[in-house]
Amino acid sequence: MDCASVREQLEAYIDGDLDDALATTLTGHLRRCGGCAEEHRAAIALPAHLAALRGPVGPDLVASVMSRVRAGRLAGQVSAALLTLEAILACLALVQLGVDGLFAAAAASLQDGASLFGGSAAGPAPGDLALVLTLLALVTVTAIHLGLVGATTSRRDTA
Numbered sequence: 001m002d003c004a005s006v007r008e009q010l011e012a013y014i015d016g017d018l019d020d021a022l023a024t025t026l027t028g029h030l031r032r033c034g035g036c037a038e039e040h041r042a043a044i045a046l047p048a049h050l051a052a053l054r055g056p057v058g059p060d061l062v063a064s065v066m067s068r069v070r071a072g073r074l075a076g077q078v079s080a081a082l083l084t085l086e087a088i089l090a091c092l093a094l095v096q097l098g099v100d101g102l103f104a105a106a107a108a109s110l111q112d113g114a115s116l117f118g119g120s121a122a123g124p125a126p127g128d129l130a131l132v133l134t135l136l137a138l139v140t141v142t143a144i145h146l147g148l149v150g151a152t153t154s155r156r157d158t159a
């Protein structure tokens with residue numbers, strides 16, 4: 001058996017998953033081959049090192065690390081998207097406030113003009129409803145965002 005095959009089988013060998021004949025062949029190779037023996041020692045020592053580093057390590061270590069990385073990255077992406085949405089909504093609100101201000105000014109001047117003829121023409125500015133909806137959306141998105149940040153933080157705390 002050559003070194004490449006030995007190293008391919010090393011994990012199964014350590015786990016005791018190989019049949020006896022193959023395991024005997026590997027044992028023989030490990031006695032003769034310093035390189036593979038070193039690889040074998042490192043592979044056996046690695047879980048112990050990891051366990052010493054932090055708590056018990058399951059066989060799904062990589063999976064759990066990857067899922068944590070992925071969850072963190074996803075939360076980051078969602079967080080960034082929500083932040084963008086908040087910025088857009090805030091800009092919309094500002095623009096509408098500006099438009100609203102213009103409408104108010106226009107309404108005021110109309111009222112001034114109308115009052116010359118004894119009428120009172122000004123109703124609620126048309127921008128009001130849109131502004132209220134925008135602010136509502138902004139508050140909702142911000143609430144979701146804060147909830148997400150809170151959930152992410154507490155998840156990290158418990159992990």
Ligand SMILES: [Zn+2]
Pocket residue numbers: 002003006029033034035036037
């Ligand atoms: Zn070898």
